[in-house]
Amino acid sequence: MAQAGIHGLVSMAVRKLTPKKEWLMLGIVLGNMLPDMDALAVAYATLSGLDTHGLHRTFSHSIVVIFGFALVFYLISALLKRPRIGNLGVGLGIGMTMHALLDLIIWFRGVELFWPFYGEVNFWGGYTPPAWWYNKFEMAAEFLFIALFFLFLASLARKEKTNGDFLKTLRNWTWVQFSFFLIFLVLVYIWDGYYIPFGAAYIFSLSLALGITIRMRKTVEVIA
Ligand SMILES: [Zn+2]
Numbered sequence: 396m397a398q399a400g401i402h403g404l405v406s407m408a409v410r411k412l413t414p415k416k417e418w419l420m421l422g423i424v425l426g427n428m429l430p431d432m433d434a435l436a437v438a439y440a441t442l443s444g445l446d447t448h449g450l451h452r453t454f455s456h457s458i459v460v461i462f463g464f465a466l467v468f469y470l471i472s473a474l475l476k477r478p479r480i481g482n483l484g485v486g487l488g489i490g491m492t493m494h495a496l497l498d499l500i501i502w503f504r505g506v507e508l509f510w511p512f513y514g515e516v517n518f519w520g521g522y523t524p525p526a527w528w529y530n531k532f533e534m535a536a537e538f539l540f541i542a543l544f545f546l547f548l549a550s551l552a553r554k555e556k557t558n559g560d561f562l563k564t565l566r567n568w569t570w571v572q573f574s575f576f577l578i579f580l581v582l583v584y585i586w587d588g589y590y591i592p593f594g595a596a597y598i599f600s601l602s603l604a605l606g607i608t609i610r611m612r613k614t615v616e617v618i619a
Pocket residue numbers: 396397430431452456494498
């Protein structure tokens with residue numbers, strides 16, 4: 396991860412370059428956020444007392460896996476003769492690749508870009524991020540950026556007159572995300588055990604962002 400909301404916002408920036416094909420843009424936005432759902436594997440391992448090493452920013456950030464993933468969608472689409480499933484697969488492939496590259500550039504950590512064939516690619520090897528940021532502010536900021544992603548979707552929906560029936564619900568979820576941000580902004584600095592409630596809130600919020608993207612696909616797929 397960079398923050399999931401940043402990935403979401405970056406994905407929306409390419410929509411003007413994207414050909415208008417059903418579910419393609421939806422796939423790109425989902426694909427930009429999906430790789431950090433490897434947090435589920437980390438959460439499972441943590442709660443079961445297993446080793447969490449090698450679970451985050453590995454298989455889900457590997458272009459080998461991403462290519463295989465897109466290929467499976469392509470085959471299903473060809474088999475069922477449903478082109479939009481193929482569009483979705485291409486979109487997911489593009490989006491997940493964008494995610495892995497953005498992590499490489501701005502996340503101050505390595506990414507196993509060629510997992511399982513090659514170790515970590517790390518542009519930040521010699522750099523130590525400031526203590527107030529590392530595993531502290533950056534964590535709380537997850538919720539801030541998801542809130543900003545929701546605000547962006549809301550403003551686009553108002554402009555394009557799409558998903559009008561969902562905007563009230565979206566506003567409530569935006570407030571939930573701002574509240575999580577404020578709560579964790581305190582917790583990360585005062586309580587070493589913050590990461591268990593953080594993990595729960597994070598997985599919930601990332602799933603929420605994926606769900607809302609699907610719910611608002613009309614807005615996401617508007618080509619301005
Ligand atoms: Zn990531």
